[in-house]
Structures are given as structure tokens and as C-alpha cells.
Amino acid sequence: MTMTGEMLIGATAVRGTEDTFYGINPATGDKLEPAYQTGTTADVDRACALAEAAFDTYRATSPEQRATFLESIAAGLEALGDELIQRAHLETALPIARLQGERGRTAGQLRLFARVLRDGRWQGATLDSALPERTPPRPDLRMQRIAVGPVAVFGASNFPLAFSVAGGDTASALAAGCPVVAKAHPAHPGTSELVGRVIQKAVADAGLPAGVFSMVQGVGNAIGTALVAHPAIQAVGFTGSRAGGLALMNVANSRPVPIPVYAEMSSINPVYLLPEALNARGEQIARELIDSLVLGVGQFCTNPGLLLAIEGPALDKFRATAHTALTGKPAGTMLTPGIHAAFERGVAQLSEISGLTRAACGVDTTGPNQARPVFFETSADKFVADHRMHAEVFGPSTVLVVCKDADALVEVTRLLEGQLTATVQADAGDHAVAAKLLPALERKVGRILFNGFPTGVEVCFAMVHGGPFPATSDTRTTSVGTTALDRFLRPVCYQNLPADLLPEALKDGNPLKLWRLKDGELGHA
């Protein structure tokens, strides 16, 4: 497939007319052809008008049609073959194997939503029979969930496939029956164009209205702001920085008709190192933890940026091993100059805090955008007193907070901001402490994991990649896993509808053979 540097507005390819930009190879600083131009608000208007025009037709497609459509996007991504992987590698410096894995995950995600569509539970079909003899008589009431409307999706910098143009937000919105207007991340415009053209072709091949998918490109905030402010847009998916998410939330809340923004923003992902686990396998935990910290140059929303442990000899052994392991880790190439600069700024700010010790550093390397892993240490008292240590430093940086006892662990937890994950390293002897921690963790995080590391987000039914603010803007939701679909649905109730006008999902006799809740009983009636 040829990259032309154009945006995709419905069935057309259009060149932007504002600021020119390029994908940049962060490992070399080289510009990557072709040139891209930033779109205008007129481009956004056209994309949104097409999405609005497509909506009623698209949401009326059968779940089977949408499932087939999602599968054809998945197949199209795979058919791009090495071209996609190479371009993504050039634009992000992420390793080839990682990108191949991410492609598999992205295609698998689309196919999982196809399965969810066929299963049909997503519709939430609910029926309450009429009770004509009751005083007052009860009417016949039926409920289903329908698509909310066109959705704006903002690609993330750190997952050029799985959280970008055909990522989880797009997959779940399209599954729900919502047209998507994507804003490509300017750090990987070529990858975005390749993926966008796959979706554009899948729309055409399925005979769907062209407005089901558009993709704008651009640097700066104007085009993204215009997209969120557009009256046709009914919800927003975003993965990125706290500042970026808050800015979009402000735009969305200031609209004449406010809309939900699902922003996944900021998390330092505390890891609790409980004493018995450290006693039994502290050195192994230390090595694996450092591996997790530097994986992908620490550029994961679930990167372990905070370690909490109780002082004592077991911690001393862990600490020594962790320092040694980190000291051997080379710097790595970050995704963009901007992300690299923010990392250096964040590390410099932490380094200035008195009472926070820079305990170990990785190996410096040459070349642009190199981030050297770094390991800080402080006490619980100091951590609690200084909020600068609570801020996410996106990249391979972590802070070990040493607590006096288990109660202090719980205390610190209560003062944390909302998080995507919390990890507990615990052996059987730690379970009493873990049991005390759990209620505090449930209030703070979306996912609690034991004896693993947070940097791996399974796409499945039970996943929650979400959490209290500022981890996300909406703690009731997840951006990964099948329930991500729920974000783009709303319930509608039908009272005493004539049989011929009832939606398929709600007709007598259950022609779609759905799970339905009928008079409070779940079944196939």
C-alpha cells in the first residue's frame, strides 16, 4: 500500500493545508517521507458530517454484518505484512517483535469484539410483560442498548497499533454501531495512514456508508479541539497525557451538549513488596521488576513507577539486587523527542527533591532521545509530604518508598491518586497484610494483581484497564476488554410498541436467540 501523506475523509483522500510535519525516526532524528499536512476545522466538519450521515444506516446493520466488518479490518491489518511493521518500527523505535505482538493483539481485539457482537449480550435486551389486570395496569416494557452516535478516537503515542487508529477505542466504537472519526497521533502518521486505509477499504468492501470511518491528521491542538467540540460527536476515546486528557474533558464539558470523554491518562502503578515474598524470592522479584520497568523504555501506562516496601533485611537484599540489575540496563530510544524531553524534565524534577535519593541509574548510550533508567528511594513520610513524587514520569523511572510497617503501607495507599493497577508481591505469610491492603487498593485502582508485573494488559472479558481519576476520566469504564463496548451504548425503553415496529432484539419469540432478561429471569425467552 502506498502512503501519500493524505488524510482519509470518508471515501476520499485529502491533503491537509496547514502546518507540514513528518514522521520522525526517533533513533536517528531523520524525517520519514511522505510529508503530512495538518488538517483544518473544515476537514473535521466534513468528516463529522459524513459520520453523522452514516450513523443511522450503520447502527441499523446487523451484529453479524458489523462482526464481519471488524474481521475484515483484522485481516486487512495482517495483510499489510511487513510494510506495517517496518513503518511502525521506523516511526517509534519500538522493537520489531513487540510490534508484531501488538499487531496480533490489535487483530485479536477486533475479532474478540466480533465474537461479542455475535453473542448478543451487549444489547442488554430486557423485557417486562404487561400486567393488564394490575391496578394501575402495567404496560409492556422492553429495553435494549443502542449506539450513542459518532465517536472521536485519539491515537496514543506508545501503542501505534493497539491503542491507535484501529485500536481498542475504534474497535469497540465500531462494534457498538458508532461511526469513528480518528485523529492520528502525529508521531506515527505513516503507520496511521496504512491502518486507516485498511479500514477505509473495509468500509467500502462491506458496502457501508463512507462516513463510518474518517481519519484526520495534524500537529497542534486545533484540529483535536474542533473534533471534540463538533456537535455530531457523541463520545471521545483518548489515551495519552494527563494534560491532554484534561484539555479534552474541558472542551467536552463546555459544549452546549456535554459528552463523555473516556481518557486514560496517568498512573504510577504501585508495586507492594511484602516481607515474606521478599524473604523468599526478593532477588528474583528485583530482577523481574527491573525488566518490567525498562520494558519498552518504560513507555507503558502500566509501568511500575512506585514501589512500596517495609524496611528490614529482606528489603536490603532486594534493593541491592535491584540496583545492580538497573545499573546494567542500557538507555533506550524513546518514542518522540517530546516524550524524551518530558522524561528528562521529570527525572530532573525528582532529582531536585531533598529526601529523594537517586539510588541507581542505567547505562548511558549515544544517539538522540535516549532515556536512561533510574531508581529513586525515599521514606513514606517524605513521600506523603511531597506530591511531586506522586506524579507520573512517563518512562523507565521508579521510586521506592520505604515504610516502617504494614500500617504505613495502607496509610500511603490511602493518599495515592487513582491508578490503573496495583501489584502485590506476596507469599502465603503475607496474606494477612495483603487482606488489609486489598480494600484500600480496590478504592484506588482498576486492576489488582498478585505476584506478577503490571506491564501486560490482556484483552479478555474480565480485563479492567481503567481506574479512578486521574488514571482515567471515568472510573466506571475500561478501555481494554470486552466491556469497553459499554462506553458507546445507551439504553432505550420501548413501551407498548406494536409488534411490527419492535427492534429485532426485543421481538416476541426471541428471533435472534439472545440472552434476555424477561420479567427478571435471565434466559432465552
Added chain:
Amino acid sequence: MTMTGEMLIGATAVRGTEDTFYGINPATGDKLEPAYQTGTTADVDRACALAEAAFDTYRATSPEQRATFLESIAAGLEALGDELIQRAHLETALPIARLQGERGRTAGQLRLFARVLRDGRWQGATLDSALPERTPPRPDLRMQRIAVGPVAVFGASNFPLAFSVAGGDTASALAAGCPVVAKAHPAHPGTSELVGRVIQKAVADAGLPAGVFSMVQGVGNAIGTALVAHPAIQAVGFTGSRAGGLALMNVANSRPVPIPVYAEMSSINPVYLLPEALNARGEQIARELIDSLVLGVGQFCTNPGLLLAIEGPALDKFRATAHTALTGKPAGTMLTPGIHAAFERGVAQLSEISGLTRAACGVDTTGPNQARPVFFETSADKFVADHRMHAEVFGPSTVLVVCKDADALVEVTRLLEGQLTATVQADAGDHAVAAKLLPALERKVGRILFNGFPTGVEVCFAMVHGGPFPATSDTRTTSVGTTALDRFLRPVCYQNLPADLLPEALKDGNPLKLWRLKDGELGHA
């Protein structure tokens, strides 16, 4: 039970120290004893601190314990007997029979949530088995929904029982495991105190922490603002005016940690009078519609404030009957002087619009706070052009919009704001037109009903009392029906948790015998 004029802060009764106010009998203008005093932000702080302190204990109660607790509140309300009905009647001028019905609905609502708790589907238990052989291995992942935290509930003026201190918001929040801090509506402080004391006693009788329920009282905005701004509060339930809802949304969005506001605000509830239905039974529809319009002096969120019909002889007959029916209807006593003044202001504003005809009026009566039913008429063109006609006038006022043809009906619908309900009066010959209308209606409203009237909201599984903004602040939710509970839950995922630390709902062997989604299959595994 004695009314003392105190607020209920946890287990204590406390007198406010700010502005004094009274319940007012709107039929006479008389003050009703006892005097109430407005609470302070310190009172709010105490109530919220108690709620926060109670939260972990309360959310850890079993669903059975909470079900029993809700049932004891229902029984307590019923045990108040005539005292409650009489006080509510004095404070609101709502008829005794209506209030008895509303009490039944309020108790029934509490009992329905008890049933939902016992059923257990609300927990959304979801399990994905570990796949240790896969590359990479999949961990064991389990998800459940838990309570979001303490909830602020604002009582509505127009349902002193069903949407007030022990109404749907409180019932669903308590069912979810959230402590509640209620702000009583100042128009019925005595009713609120009676109901609040029932809940306070139920908390004590169940041995629950006192902070599970508090109720503050007051006039003015300060105490409500403080409540929504309080860091312990995690969600807000509100039923009332658009201005009131927007003000609370602003407070909630401006917090360091924003929280969801579930505000049910403003709706004019279009009624579509299709030609065949008017032909066959236009006079009956006219009479029933006018009855629905003046029911409860029009003080329902679902009051039919907009009628849409196609010009022609059938409409002429409907119109004549409707005018006659309305002309015979007496004015009625509104809930409060403020609501009455707003109604008069709204009618006066409509009356000034050129092109909007005041076609019929009800019979004037003497006494304070009397609202005379009124029926306006205009054309589709004029309605579309002047947004003043789209605003809710809370009370017995409606506007008939005459359209040229069925296409115009759909056009007008596309320009409406979000609504709680839309009603379609249609006979078999109208179904082709109705089928064209339905997609437009689905996008605008929470509930679509045929051949009935919108002023009756069943408490059941399939109900949606919600809809797009400004009908509500959150179109994904309902404030009536069992799924109202979902508003106060958030998902948490547990990865590789040791068996002894897993929540009951997620344990192997399904000890609670819940419906669970296991590896994508719904069942009891």
C-alpha cells in the same frame, strides 16, 4: 414519630445554625411547624466524614444484609402510616391518593432493589481462566463491580417520597453499597425528616455504621455546593431544574477529582398524533391527553409539553375536543410559590411570542399558587425558528405544533433537544410513518411509548427514565428501574489472586451461585 426540625448526621440529630425556614402549605400559604434551620458546611463535612468512615464496612456487607436493610426501610416507611401522608399532603398539596400511591411505589422500589441484590447479576462477576501454556501465558483474571463510594442525593420537589430522601437514587446507591448523604428538598422538610428518621433507625437496627446515612437540610445553594464539592463524595443523584442540574455538574467537574452527576433535568416529552389514530379516536385521545396534561398540576418530568400533528380534518376534530376538555379543567395548586412563579413566567414568555397562539385555557380558581392549564398552538416553521418554544415550562402547559406532512414531523424531531420520553399515537395505518419516526426518536429520547401517555414511570427491569442531554446529564443511565443501580458501581479486575483473598463473588466453585461469565460463557460455573 416526632418532627423536631433537626438534621440527621449519622446517628445524631442536629439543629442547623443558618437561615430558618419552614415547610409551607402551598394551598394556604401557611407555615408548617416545626422550624428548620439551614445546615453549615461543617455539618456537611461531618456527614461526609461519617459516610467515608462507614464506606468500607458497608460495602463489605453481604448482598443479603443490604437487601434486608432496604426492606426494613420500606417497612418503616409503611409503618409511618397516615402521619407521613398527611405531612406530605400539607407540604405539597398533592392529593392523598397520589401520595399513598407514591408511598407504595417508594417501598416497592426499595424491595425491588432488594430482589436485585439477591439475584446477584448486578455484580457482573466475570472470570477468564489462566492459559499457562499460551505464549505469552495468560494469567487468571476475574472481575466484579464494587460500590463507587459515598453518594450525595438531592431530593426532588415533585415527588416528596419516590424521588426524595428514600427515593430511587437513595435506594439504588444503598443497594450498590454506597453510603448516602441526602440533601432534603426545602419544600418538604417535615416529610424528609420523617423519612430520614426511618432510614436512620434502619441503619441502627441493622447494626450498620452510623455514617451509612445522613440528611442535611437547608435553603440556598451553599450547603448543596459544599456537598458535591466534598472529597468523600463520589457520585451525585439529582432530580430538578436544568439550572440546578447544570450548577451541580459545574461544581462536580471543577473538583480536583471530578465525579459523575446523574441529573434528571428538563424534558418537554413530545407526543406525536398520527393521522389514522386521530381519525379513529381523535376525541378520545384529546380527552385523555388533557387529563395527562393536568395530572398533578402538570408537575411531572414526563408531562406532555409538546404535541406534534399533521394538519387536516382529523386534527381539527382533535383540536376542538382538546380545547373543550382543557377549558373545563380547573387551575390547581402548585408545589411551591417558586414553582408557581416560574410557571407563570414561562406561560407569560410563551404568550409574548408572535406566531404562537394561546388557544385554550382552564378555569381560574382562587387561592395562592394556582396554575391554570394552558394550550398553545403554532406551526412547524415557527417552532423550529424560535427556541423559546422548546424550553420546558414546568406545569400544565403544552404547545401543539402543526406540521404539513410526515416528513416535517421527522424534521422537527431532529431539531429537538434530548427528552425523557416520546409518545406516538398511531393506528395500524400509521405504522409506515411511525417506522420513519422511530430512528429519529431513538436518538432523542430514553423511552418511546405507543398509544399511551408519558406520565407514568413504571419501576421495573426494562425502564429507562433517562435520555440525552438536557433530559439528563448522562444518557447512558436511568434514574428509575433496576439498572439505576449501575450508576453507583465500578469494575475492578483481580489478576492471579490467591484463592483465600478472592472476593466471594469470584471464588472457585461459585459459592454465591451467581450468574457469572466464565471464559465468555454465561452460566453458573
